[in-house]
Amino acid sequence: MDNNKAIIDIGSNTIRLIIYRIKAENMIKEMENIKVSARLQNYIDHNQILNPEGINVLLKTLMVFKEIISLHKVTSTKAVATAAIRQAKNQDEIKQCINDKIGISVKILSEEEEAFYGFLGVIRATDINDGITIDLGGGSIEITRFSNRKMVNYHSFPMGVLSLNQQFVKNKIPTDLEISELSNYLQLKFQRLKWLGNCQLPIIGIGGSARNLGEIDLCMKDYPLHSLHQYEMKIKDILMVKAKLESLSLQELQNVKGLSKERSDIIFPAIEVFLSIYRTVNAPFFQLSEKGIRDGIMYDEIKDQRLNENDFHPNLDVTLQQIALEFDIDLEKRLQVVNTVKRLCDTFGQAEILEVDEQDLNDLRFAGYLYNLGEFFERDSASAHTFYFITNQSIEGFSHKDRIKLALLASYQSKDAFKNYVKPFKEWFPKKDRRKLRILGSLLKLSFALNRTKRNIILGAKCQEKEGHLHLELYCNKSWQIEQQEAEKQIRHLEKSLGRTIVLEFQLTLKPLVW
CATH class of the missing domain: 3.30.420.150 (Exopolyphosphatase. Domain 2)
Structure with a gap:
């Protein structure tokens, strides 16, 4: 069950209220972020006393914050104070005044x-x-x-x-x-x-x-x-x-x-x-x-329930899965697509057509979680919405360059769209990197086509050159009429990226293939 928690940070320069929603799927979402530039430090006199004017500014701010908190069905509120109150000799009086007049207990943080x-x-x-x-x-x-x-x-x-x-x-x-x-x-x-x-x-x-x-x-x-x-x-x-x-x-x-x-x-x-x-x-x-x-206070507040306090490394899979859940994306179905694109990468790698490393596979996995999420907003402009959202979303653990790479792969629609999206960032990606991203993006797009009915029918693939063309054999455990129809529409994007003609061949297999 979701619940809302409020953090009030009484700083020397600003007083801030943050309301977080703790979702059942191990997700922390910031719902409100409101600040008041109170400058309490300027109300500390030469005797290190926060004067009555400063206390009044603090009380007025907290009263407004309390009203905002009441609108959000907050289950718990934690108020902390830092240097200005910590250094004030009348800190006990300040805390008591806040408790009596606002009904909020304030913890003064140690250094x-x-x-x-x-x-x-x-x-x-x-x-x-x-x-x-x-x-x-x-x-x-x-x-x-x-x-x-x-x-x-x-x-x-x-x-x-x-x-x-x-x-x-x-x-x-x-x-x-x-x-x-x-x-x-x-x-x-x-x-x-x-x-x-x-x-x-x-x-x-x-x-x-x-x-x-x-x-x-x-x-x-x-x-x-x-x-x-x-x-x-x-x-x-x-x-x-x-x-x-x-x-x-x-x-x-x-x-x-x-x-x-x-x-x-x-x-x-x-x-x-x-x-x-x-x-x-x-x-x-x-x-x-x-x-x-x-954010540190909030992590510490919920660590016993949801976070491992010894694991301070951002889990990129979890981060992207949480974003996907916000857009009602079926992660189990996305895993099918990710498995398909990995098989295609292995196939083209074995045929020495494409060199793919572990980082490329990670990039495709991450992009698979968010691919075409712009459909949530509008189907006809899904690619543009996808690129815009990921580009402008702060994703914990991703550098700016990695975020753009993710956006380029997850929004891949065509060569022209790719060139338009990457244009402002061309200096970040050398020509050979841009070409590889186009190939990986078109492979991801093809993998979604091969999973169009979400039945997970693709068990394996094999690629070989015949008469100057690449023949991509796809092994299926069920009828493939719709998948073939969708793949034939999308294969041209991969052909343009590779500069090769590709012939698709679907075959029936009744036993799992070992990869």
Whole structure:
């Protein structure tokens, strides 16, 4: 049975409500994601007290969140607070006030808990085995190092983008001297972590400041895929964003594509944080994650029921099967198609017509789960809907390139459609890779034709050259009239991809074939 769970994250810069639906098929779906830019850190006075104005902002926000939660039949609500409340000397008073006036119990996360939940949210959504995570908040910075997908080090700095801005920047736009002083300060702080220095591991950025940096870079480059999850930047990219922003006036800054107006005054200290850790680590790249602390808390909440806490590697089969279930795709029937396309690949491989490796077979299996899912929206434009959906869907564990590869295979309709879809991404795939994707896509399309009646009648195949043509023998355990009719319509796509004429021959066999 499905149930809804709410997570409230009371941060130093924003307060956010996420409502998740936990589905029976081991699926977690985000139903609501609402944030309020409260900037509680700015209401902390010199005595480390959250003042009455700040408490009032917090209470008003939580009251609205409670009303939203009541509309979603939520079975449980977990509210957590991070640096701003953790550092406030009147935290007990704040918690009691929220409990009395809103009826919500708040847990204040320790530094280690905040670091771990951020790591847990990230690690289940990336295929990186060893790396660094940095969660830049308004009042703190959590950094972890993970090895073999396990957190091995963590540290929490009691400074964040808001407190750094207050400490180093006097006006809306920092001066060169202020930036220099901030950079030196950060460099000294990060260098104290011996496990961080020159470890040469990839860095994964968590939080709104990291996402804003990526959004700006996406817009500057006119990147063909508008997706932040697992988007990668080099240090030169961060420096280019910094140079662009430094050349602008305050008014121009507020109109920069990708930069939210609520962060226009804190983007500069954020950039310095990311540059400083990049240099300290000597990282190969900086990757952005759309998953973080709230997702980590949710995974931890349900792990006893559905998740193996020791298995932090994204299961790509499960991820794609969950998407397929959202579109009412019969996975058992799809497995028949996948088995058919594997047999065809083996057949063409044995005939030395096509070289297929294990990665190709995995790609075809993944694409088989989602092939032509656009029929859910409209049958006549199924291919276009399929490509658009997969291209714009953040799929955990898939790099941007792998996602486009999946979209090209799962939407394969014809040579012309393929060329149109791949055009913005041609630099990602050399000519020989594009040709192979066309062949694999046409093989997948043919396999669906051979399973048109869903009776699983194809038991084997054999390919051999006769009189200058390829003869594809298909062994069936039942009548094949409809399958032959459908295959004859689709075989021309494979012929064009291979540049060969193919003759289909169907034969009856009464015993299973061994492959």
